[in-house]
Amino acid sequence: MAELTTKTVTDAGRAVGRLIKTIEGEARLDPLAQKLAGLIQKLVPEGPVRDLLHGVPLGHPAHPFLVQVPLGAWTSANVLDLLPGGWIPATALIGVGTAAALPAAAAGAVDFAAAHPEQQRVGLVHWASVATAGTLYGASFIARITGNRKAGKRLALAGLVAASVGGYLGGHLAYRQAMGANHAEHVPHLTPTGWHDLGLLTELPEHQLRQRMVGTTPVLLYRDGERVLALADTCSHLSAPLHEGELADDAELGPCVTCPWHGSVFALEDGAVVHGPATAPQPRFEARVTGGRVEVMLPGAG
Ligand code: FES
Incomplete structure (x- = not known):
């Protein structure tokens, strides 16, 4: 097994950084991002609903708060799938997580519509990952309630992979690109x-x-x-x-x-x-x- 050294960790950070930089600099994503942003702004016009989705009454963005339910429910279901007797609660959690993903997605969408182009490029890939995760967990739920256990477990596992990619990119948006951070804190x-x-x-x-x-x-x-x-x-x-x-x-x-x-x-x-x-x-x-x-x-x- 390769030895874990400071250089290994630094090199891993460099490799991931290069990959993310590629997404941030991919201007070919801009026309799609702009169309989506325009559509979101039309669907959720300026007013109290949009302000609620942004998180104005909370004093910080609502999206990270709302994603706790789907991510928590989905990952708990993945763990329960490994335990004896975990099938029914896992199925219930996947149903709850998939339903709870909808308000979380709506909050993320309005934030996306008011972001810098570099943030929107990463946001698009984040969005694609979590939409894939939602679809896979949703398909897993259908497979489970129709009695297909094997497919139900496999689809949930694939959902976990997609959700993890989405979660990583969400962290990059929040912490590296400071989307949603208070830019007057300093x-x-x-x-x-x-x-x-x-x-x-x-x-x-x-x-x-x-x-x-x-x-x-x-x-x-x-x-x-x-x-x-x-x-x-x-x-x-x-x-x-x-x-x-x-x-x-x-x-x-x-x-x-x-x-x-x-x-x-x-x-x-x-x-x-x-x-x-x-x-x-x-x-x-x-x-x-x-x-x-x-x-x-x-x-x-x-
Ligand atoms: S509203 Fe975005 S910088 Fe002021």
């Missing part, structure tokens, strides 16, 4: 503590979005008379500059900004997510006007 860690002078109030045009810098942190400013609202300018969804977005006035929420990239909407008063795909709120700066100058401070910075 803001309090990189922003200097205390109050920071951002120039004269009179230099800030009213009811417009402007960007100023606090150290290396871009800050989004909005002025209404003597009052200034300030949020981190880096969109928590995928890092777009929010000051290039559009302003809107909501009767209940006050002034809001719509992200220029994927249309997330944030309330300028407190950074709350009004509409996804973003699920994490924007860090909010305290703002004051002292001697005609605008000052901001990020609570919890440093």
